[in-house]
Amino acid sequence: MDEGSGSGFALSREEHRDVKNKSPPRAAVLHEVVRHTGEEELKRSFASLAWSSLAAGLTMGFSFLARGALQSQLAGVSAGHLIDSLGYTFGFLAVITARQQLFTENTLTAVLPLMTQPGWSSLVRLLRLWSVVLVGNLLGVSVFAFGLLHLRQFDARTGHAFLDIGRELMRNTPFEMFSKGVLAGWIIAMMVWMLAASEHSRLAIIVICTYLIAIGGFTHIIVGSAEAMYLVFAHEISFATAVLHFGLPTLLGNVVGGSLIFGLISHAQVRSDSNEEAGSSPESADSKATPKNSAIPRN
Structure with a gap:
């Protein structure tokens, strides 16, 4: 028995079922998946x-390590930057698959509950989460950078590669740190959204999104802090320079890109879709068709 599909083709019930099963999830579903994740994170104890954010910071240091190690081996190789940038993805892969707390993920996941139910209590919960996770991440990458410099586990050529990565970062002006941070925060938020929609391509999504951050030279507050703190411990820049020139502009850019741009637009899209569906529901149509003061015949 065939059924009309409304597109000029006759589909069986089984084929209609296949269409529904293979259709991508609605934006509202993705919104709720991400929001639910944020709610769970907001409920976690101090x-x-x-501990989770400290572990994530230590792990994210491996993005810096892997990129520097590859860069030292690819010195003089044409398009070597495109290869060593793959190392940048390693820390993200480890942290996200291990479900450790990464600040730039939380610029989307933990913000959606606040956008859904605005209020002072929601804002306080968000600020608590952000502050604990950010401090833990920054402490972790700082410890990693200190160990990377002083434990001397690599040869001089690799050590120079680590310094070169940090120097390249610090060539950005504060405004470039901010503007590139906006794009990095935006990409991370898109990654979180895509991960909610995918069951079988998670590793590819993480690699592609974070690889784009690396080859674009976009600034990420956690990985970039490992690079900047390496220069601080090597006495190439002051701690104040690391904070004021890199840290604050990049942090603001990541929050703007992840929360105020992608998060706000995504939430507005879902809210708009929900309002349109409510306005076009049969109940709403019946209420519009029947005047409030009209007499309704009774049985």
Whole structure:
């Protein structure tokens, strides 16, 4: 038995079922998946957040390490930057698959609950999460950078590669740190959204999105802090320069890109779709068709 599909083709019930099963999830579904994740993170205890964020910071240092190690081996190779940038993705892969707390992920996941139910209590919960995770991440990458410099596990050529990566970062002006940070925060938020929609391509999504950050030279507050703190510990820049020239502009850019641009637009899209569906529902149509003061015949 065939059924009309409304497109000029006759489909069976089984084929209609296949269409529904293969259709991508609605934006509202993705919104709720990400929001639910944010709610779970907001409920975590201080100790749980602190240890998880510290572990994430230590792990993110491997993005810096892997990129520097590859860069030292590819010196003089044409398009070597495109290859060593693959190392940048390693820390993200480890942190995200291990479900550790990464600040730039939380610029989307933890913000959607606040956008859904605005209020002072929601804002306080968000600021608590952000502060604990950011401090834990920054402490972790700082410890990693200190160990990377002083444990001397690599040869001089690799050490110079680490310095070159940090120097390249610090060539950006504060405004470039901010503007590139906006794009990095935006990309991370898109990655979180895509991960919610995908079941079988998670690794590819993480690699592609973070690889784009690396080859674009976009600034990420956590990985970039490992690079900047390496220069601080090597006495190439002051701690104040790392904070004021890199840290604050990049942090603001990541938050703007992840929360105020992608998060706000995505939430507005879902809210608009929900309002349109509510306005076109049969109940709404019946209420519009029947005047409030009209007499309704009774049985």
